[in-house]
Amino acid sequence: MSRDINSKFWDEELETLPRAELEKRQLADLQEIVQFAYDHAPYYKRSFDEAGVKPSDIHALSDLQKFPFINKKTQRDTQGVGSFLGELAAVPEEDVVFISTSSGSTGVPTMSPFTKKDFDEFQDTESRWFWQIGMRPNDRYVHALNFSLYVGGPDVIGAQNLGALCIWGGTLPSERLLFILKTYKPTIIWTSPSYAWQLGEKALKSGYDPKKDFNIRKIIVAGELGGSIDATRKAIEDIWGAEVYDFYGLSDIFGACAAQCEYHDGLHIAENHILVETVDIHTGEILPPGETGELVFTTLRKHARPLIRFRTGDIGRIDQTPCKCGRTHGRIHILGRKDDMFIVSAVNVFPSDIEAVIREQSGITGEYLIRIFEKDFTSKYAVEIEKNADNPKDDETVAAEISAALKARIGVKPARVVVHPDGGLNTRSEHKSKRIIDERNIDYSI
Numbered sequence: 104m105s106r107d108i109n110s111k112f113w114d115e116e117l118e119t120l121p122r123a124e125l126e127k128r129q130l131a132d133l134q135e136i137v138q139f140a141y142d143h144a145p146y147y148k149r150s151f152d153e154a155g156v157k158p159s160d161i162h163a164l165s166d167l168q169k170f171p172f173i174n175k176k177t178q179r180d181t182q183g184v185g186s187f188l189g190e191l192a193a194v195p196e197e198d199v200v201f202i203s204t205s206s207g208s209t210g211v212p213t214m215s216p217f218t219k220k221d222f223d224e225f226q227d228t229e230s231r232w233f234w235q236i237g238m239r240p241n242d243r244y245v246h247a248l249n250f251s252l253y254v255g256g257p258d259v260i261g262a263q264n265l266g267a268l269c270i271w272g273g274t275l276p277s278e279r280l281l282f283i284l285k286t287y288k289p290t291i292i293w294t295s296p297s298y299a300w301q302l303g304e305k306a307l308k309s310g311y312d313p314k315k316d317f318n319i320r321k322i323i324v325a326g327e328l329g330g331s332i333d334a335t336r337k338a339i340e341d342i343w344g345a346e347v348y349d350f351y352g353l354s355d356i357f358g359a360c361a362a363q364c365e366y367h368d369g370l371h372i373a374e375n376h377i378l379v380e381t382v383d384i385h386t387g388e389i390l391p392p393g394e395t396g397e398l399v400f401t402t403l404r405k406h407a408r409p410l411i412r413f414r415t416g417d418i419g420r421i422d423q424t425p426c427k428c429g430r431t432h433g434r435i436h437i438l439g440r441k442d443d444m445f446i447v448s449a450v451n452v453f454p455s456d457i458e459a460v461i462r463e464q465s466g467i468t469g470e471y472l473i474r475i476f477e478k479d480f481t482s483k484y485a486v487e488i489e490k491n492a493d494n495p496k497d498d499e500t501v502a503a504e505i506s507a508a509l510k511a512r513i514g515v516k517p518a519r520v521v522v523h524p525d526g527g528l529n530t531r532s533e534h535k536s537k538r539i540i541d542e543r544n545i546d547y548s549i
């Protein structure tokens with residue numbers, strides 16, 4: 104396949120479809136996938152019947168609002184039930200060629216299966232994002248994302264299909280990655296925003312000037328909010344002398360479902376694959392496009408495990424007004440997670456996991472306080488606890504034990520554990536204890 108490398112579009116017709124045309128396609132695919140899900144996935148048959156809705160009720164996109172939501176818990180409760188792939192899956196296992204899994208930091212990891220066609224369309228979408236940020240066949244690309252189980256790993260195939268020279272970096276130690284940047288002179292790299300910043304700092308400390316000694320001109324970031332925070336993006340750009348693009352993915356759908364264009368004003372989402380609704384986070388009531396709420400996605404073309412009205416837990420809004428780049432697919436702006444999840448070193452940390460660790464430890468009261476803060480553009484967390492009066496261990500030992508337990512459970516240790524005497528924390532004095540203090544300068548208000 105040869106494309107005009109001067110064209111800004113990977114698939115011009117698709118990317119610039121007039122809104123009415125795009126919605127016509129969405130409707131046809133929605134009708135097909137909802138029927139397919141009903142016919143082949145036991146969960147949907149049951150839940151649609153219980154809700155008194157039928158696939159044939161869908162005559163307009165808004166008719167989807169009559170259908171029930173699903174969420175992460177639905178995935179967890181149905182996987183492995185009846186078959187290996189579970190009751191949300193709509194194809195037999197022999198049609199599945201790939202599964203990714205979520206990190207499992209909130210419980211049992213959820214798996215996301217793909218048929219061959221699902222996977223090929225996933226990669227075509229990744230090629231489209233890479234092309235959108237300016238990757239061309241003459242680029243050298245380092246994919247510095249985790250390959251183990253993670254849905255972001257295979258995205259590199261999208262770059263290869265585009266024709267770029269791909270280096271499957273994975274999670275190499277920084278020294279080796281810097282060696283690759285110095286020796287092979289790649290032009291584009293994808294990593295997390297905090298790691299992009301840390302790697303730049305490390306390069307400077309190692310005597311490199313990232314602007315002169317390397318040839319990186321574009322940096323793709325994902326997995327943390329940083330790429331959409333202007334100050335963080337600019338800080339990374341200043342170190343590297345490269346342009347930073349934010350991508351957004353969901354283990355449940357694609358490695359990247361949405362990506363910034365050269366205007367960096369929200370992330371274009373592949374509306375030919377994903378129908379976006381925004382709902383009130385508490386009531387589930389539909390909000391008009393442009394209002395901020397929980398994003399709800401329906402996958403229009405994934406057959407292995409269709410997601411019909413999946414509540415993502417991500418808070419954001421969609422802007423469907425035309426973008427200056429000429430693309431008509433809407434742009435999402437993500438503000439953060441609905442629950443109190445925070446991300447440290449690209450690991451999702453949930454306060455409930457910290458609580459679980461604290462409550463399992465002996466010799467401490469079980470009271471705790473979590474502080475989330477930002478240092479060097481990276482989120483960190485600290486935990487404060489209370490030691491029982493009769494605990495003979497010294498504070499350092501108690502702190503070290505808790506730090507190790509948190510690292511074992513969560514994958515990333517706290518920046519510090521502060522040990523107070525029994526009653527030293529103020530967490531019990533209020534009716535509803537405030538246990539999480541977010542000191543970061545990020546506006547999560549909605």
Ligand SMILES: [Zn+2]
Pocket residue numbers: 364365366371426427428429430
């Ligand atoms: Zn655009």
